[in-house]
Structures are given as C-alpha cells and as structure tokens.
Amino acid sequence: MKFQLKRLISQIIFLFSANLGALGIKTGFCVPFFYCNACPAASSACPLRSMELSVYKVFNNPNNFSLKLFLYPIIILGGVAVLTGRAVCGWACPIGLLQRATGRVARFLKKKIPFFKRIGQHKIERYLRYSKYLVLIGLVFLTSIFIGFVFTDICPIGMLTGTFPIMILKPGVYIPASYFYPALIIFILFFLLIFLIERGWCRYFCPIGAFLAPFNKVSIIHMKVDDKKCKHCNICSDVCPMGIDVPNMNRDPECILCGKCVSECPYSVVKFKGI
Amino acid sequence: MKSLQILQIIMLFVLVIGFFSVLFTTDVYDEVQRKIVEELCLSCIKLKPNTIKEYRFETTNGAPHPDFILENLSKGPIILDYRITFCPGCHDLENNVFSKVFNISFPNPLEDDEDTEIPDLLYLERQFKNTNITFIHFNTDDNNSLDVSPDGIYAKSRNIYDIVGDEGNPMVVFITYGYNHGFIQPCYSTLYEITTQEELLELIYESIDLYNEHKDASN
Numbered sequence: 001m002k003f004q005l006k007r008l009i010s011q012i013i014f015l016f017s018a019n020l021g022a023l024g025i026k027t028g029f030c031v032p033f034f035y036c037n038a039c040p041a042a043s044s045a046c047p048l049r050s051m052e053l054s055v056y057k058v059f060n061n062p063n064n065f066s067l068k069l070f071l072y073p074i075i076i077l078g079g080v081a082v083l084t085g086r087a088v089c090g091w092a093c094p095i096g097l098l099q100r101a102t103g104r105v106a107r108f109l110k111k112k113i114p115f116f117k118r119i120g121q122h123k124i125e126r127y128l129r130y131s132k133y134l135v136l137i138g139l140v141f142l143t144s145i146f147i148g149f150v151f152t153d154i155c156p157i158g159m160l161t162g163t164f165p166i167m168i169l170k171p172g173v174y175i176p177a178s179y180f181y182p183a184l185i186i187f188i189l190f191f192l193l194i195f196l197i198e199r200g201w202c203r204y205f206c207p208i209g210a211f212l213a214p215f216n217k218v219s220i221i222h223m224k225v226d227d228k229k230c231k232h233c234n235i236c237s238d239v240c241p242m243g244i245d246v247p248n249m250n251r252d253p254e255c256i257l258c259g260k261c262v263s264e265c266p267y268s269v270v271k272f273k274g275i
Numbered sequence: 276m277k278s279l280q281i282l283q284i285i286m287l288f289v290l291v292i293g294f295f296s297v298l299f300t301t302d303v304y305d306e307v308q309r310k311i312v313e314e315l316c317l318s319c320i321k322l323k324p325n326t327i328k329e330y331r332f333e334t335t336n337g338a339p340h341p342d343f344i345l346e347n348l349s350k351g352p353i354i355l356d357y358r359i360t361f362c363p364g365c366h367d368l369e370n371n372v373f374s375k376v377f378n379i380s381f382p383n384p385l386e387d388d389e390d391t392e393i394p395d396l397l398y399l400e401r402q403f404k405n406t407n408i409t410f411i412h413f414n415t416d417d418n419n420s421l422d423v424s425p426d427g428i429y430a431k432s433r434n435i436y437d438i439v440g441d442e443g444n445p446m447v448v449f450i451t452y453g454y455n456h457g458f459i460q461p462c463y464s465t466l467y468e469i470t471t472q473e474e475l476l477e478l479i480y481e482s483i484d485l486y487n488e489h490k491d492a493s494n
Contacts, residue, residue, distance in 0.1 A: 028308030038319035174322035
C-alpha cells in the first residue's frame with residue numbers, strides 16, 4: 001500500500017474516532033489534536049478548552065486555578081509529542097485532513113501565480129511562524145487568566161466543527177451571540193488562508209501545533225536526512241506542505257512527519273527514524 | 276546521542292506515570308466529561324439560544340407543572356434561576372442583574388478572595404407594581420441532591436422548562452398565567468441570557484401584566 005494512502009486512512013480513522021459522540025460515546029479524555037468539543041458528534045474534549053478552564057480569571061482569584069485541568073491536557077499532548085513529535089498534525093488531526101484537501105489548491109496557485117510563491121519565500125515568512133506561539137500564550141492562556149474565554153469566542157475551528165453543524169442540525173434554536181460576527185470574519189480569513197497557503201493554519205496559527213512543535217527536538221520518531229548521500233535536488237522541499245528546507249533540516253519544529261519527502265526522494269535519503 | 280535517548284525515556288516515563296496518576300487519583304476524567312464534553316460550550320459555538328420572550332403552555336417533556344410552582348403561582352409570577360457553580364455567565368447574571376433588581380448579594384467563587392460556596396437553593400419574594408414576585412435560585416451542581424426532597428423536586432423541574440435541552444447555563448424561567456385556546460393556564464418563558472437590569476425589569480413587568488390580566492379567570 002502506498003505510504004500516503006496509509007496516512008490518509010489514518011486521518012480518516014482519527015476523524016471517525018473524534019466523532020464517536022454521534023454513537024453516544026462521550027468520554028472524559030482530551031484529543032491530542034484540534035477538534036472542538038462543541039461539535040455535536042465530538043467524543044472527547046479539546047485540550048485548549050481544558051487549559052482555558054484551568055486558569056480562568058486566576059488573576060482575579062488565584063483559587064480558580066485547577067491543577068488537574070491544567071496538567072491533564074499537557075500530559076496527554078506531551079506524551080504523544082515525546083513519542084511522535086508533530087506527527088499528530090500530519091497523521092491524526094481532522095483539520096490537517098481538511099488542509100490536505102485544500103493544499104492541492106494552494107499548491108496549484110503557488111505554481112501558477114508567482115505572488116503566492118514569493119509569499120512562501122519572503123524572509124519575513126519564517127518569523128510569521130512564531131505567531132502560533134503568541135496565539136498559544138496570549139490568546140489561550142493570558143486572556144483566560146486576565147479577561148476570560150477569548151480564544152474559544154473567536155476560534156475558527158469551533159466555527160467549522162461546532163457552530164455550523166449545530167446551526168444545520170438545530171435550525172432556529174440558536175441565534176448569533178455578540179462575538180459570532182467577529183468569529184465569522186476570522187473563519188473566512190482562516191478558510192482563505194488554507195486555500196492560499198498550504199497548511200497555512202498549521203504554519204502560522206495553530207496553538208496545538210505550537211505546543212507540539214518544540215517536542216520535535218526530542219521526539220522518539222523523527223525525520224532524518226542522510227547528508228552524505230543527499231544530492232540537494234530539493235524535490236523534498238518542493239513537496240513539503242510545511243515549506244521546510246528539508247535537506248538542511250535537523251529535527252525541525254515545523255515538520256509534521258507527513259512523509260511526503262520520504263515518498264518523493266529519488267535517492268531514498270530521507271527516512272523515518274525511531275520506528 | 277545516548278543522552279537524548281535517556282532524556283526521551285525519562286520524559287516518557289514521567290508523562291506516563293503523570294497521566295495515570297492524574298487519571299486515577301483525581302476526578303479529572305469525570306470533570307472533563309461532564310463540564311466540557313457533555314455540556315454544550317456556548318462560547319465555542321458563538322451562539323445563544325433563540326428564546327427571547329416566547330411564552331409556552333406545553334412543558335418540554337409533557338410533565339405537569341410541579342406542585343411548588345402552582346402553589347407559588349397563586350401569589351404571583353415566578354422566576355426560576357438555574358445555575359452551576361463554575362459558570363461565568365451565571366455569575367454575570369446574578370451579580371450584575373439579579374442582585375441589583377432584587378437587592379440581594381450572591382456569593383461569587385470566581386471573584387471572591389476566599390473559597391465560597393453557591394447555595395443549592397435560595398428563595399425570596401419581592402413586590403413589583405404591587406404584585407408579588409417569587410424568585411427561586413437553584414444550583415444544580417450536586418447531582419445527588421436531584422433525588423432528595425425538597426431540593427430534588429426543584430432541581431428536577433429543570434427538565435420541564437429546558438426548551439433547548441442542552442443543559443445550558445444560566446437558565447431563567449418566567450412563569451405566569453396566559454390564555455390558551457379558551458383556557459387560562461400557567462405559561463412559561465425560558466431564557467438563557469439576560470444582560471441588563473432593564474431587560475430583566477421588562478420581562479418582570481410583562482409577566483406581571485400577563486398575570487394580572489388572567490389571574491381572576493384562572494380561579
């Protein structure tokens with residue numbers, strides 16, 4: 001079986017497992033990827049929601065801090081990340097699956113329109129990748145500590161997997177709250193982003209990706225390029241959905257271990273290690 | 276290279292032990308299941324229930340109005356306030372709206388310096404436009420109390436008036452009398468958000484007007 005087909009099957013299996021709530025299976029676990037617990041079919045919690053709840057308005061009242069709700073998603077995400085790094089982004093995350101589909105459009109645009117190619121190669125692009133760490137620290141943690149639930153109020157994934165399904169399944173039962181329209185604008189921008197830049201959400205904004213990324217430096221499973229045999233043909237870099245300079249990467253935090261470089265390398269010098 | 280492998284093993288060991296410790300020594304699994312997965316997060320979906328000022332006669336599960344409702348309704352309209360302890364929207368409603376209109380103070384564990392507890396039941400009566408209003412507050416956190424009388428009866432009434440059925444909080448029910456195809460019967464309006472004192476007063480006055488309009492015919 002082709003390697004990328006195996007990955008697709010894995011993504012579909014995880015998509016189904018995240019939606020077992022449709023069969024009445026609602027667990028107390030956190031998923032180690034991005035999926036909103038407000039989805040009518042969600043089987044587990046979003047780790048970010050648990051993190052937000054654990055520190056809700058702690059600045060006003062330190063007694064609000066819940067250590068168990070804080071540690072629980074961190075331990076789950078950390079355990080998965082020590083084993084596989086950011087592989088969950090490439091192999092399990094339903095939003096990753098969505099971006100796999102939209103990535104074809106982004107790749108087409110990048111080939112046909114020079115502007116999109118230049119965006120990916122601009123020197124500022126690598127600094128933009130740090131914005132996801134700001135989202136994690138600023139929007140998920142700091143706003144929860146000082147203000148309240150800001151991230152969940154505007155989260156585009158909540159809009160996609162929670163808001164729209166509920167509006168379809170229960171028409172007329174709910175009406176937009178005050179932050180619906182700002183969130184809708186952010187959702188439209190999110191949608192444009194993933195069509196214009198391959199894996200745009202994972203690259204720049206995903207707070208769970210930000211949490212997992214540093215673990216690539218120490219994860220058991222990782223990618224390895226054989227420097228001595230590499231011909232620097234850069235085919236691997238061209239096919240990389242995260243836009244990584246693959247021949248020169250060394251446990252790159254952006255790598256989602258999708259294995260496209262492994263499949264495409266004509267000299268078989270890019271390999272999974274630790275399996 | 277070996278030091279990295281040792282680090283990986285230590286990290287994995289700590290995280291696995293930590294996971295099972297948290298899972299089996301705390302109630303985090305139940306808390307996540309109950310408060311995050313099973314309860315609809317209105318913040319996540321950016322929506323609010325569409326229930327503004329709609330009076331209904333049929334209860335959601337078809338059950339009759341509880342006895343304590345009918346007893347209190349003989350004195351005037353009733354306001355039921357359902358909440359859980361960890362509910363920012365409930366705090367906002369009670370501390371910014373109910374407390375000012377009814378001139379009472381609610382404990383607030385999210386803001387107060389010391390540990391505070393939300394009482395399971397508060398009952399009070401106030402006069403508006405020379406009409407008695409009964410206000411009953413329920414904290415439905417403790418599911419065990421659902422089966423204990425009399426609190427159990429009160430808390431169970433939630434299922435009768437929860438028109439959305441998603442266990443959303445806060446939930447406020449206005450109960451008064453209305454005209455239903457030739458009969459004067461108890462009717463109710465369920466809301467999940469009241470943001471201002473003016474809005475609450477408007478709802479109270481509306482329930483009083485309905486009550487005074489129909490109370491004589493109901494006897």
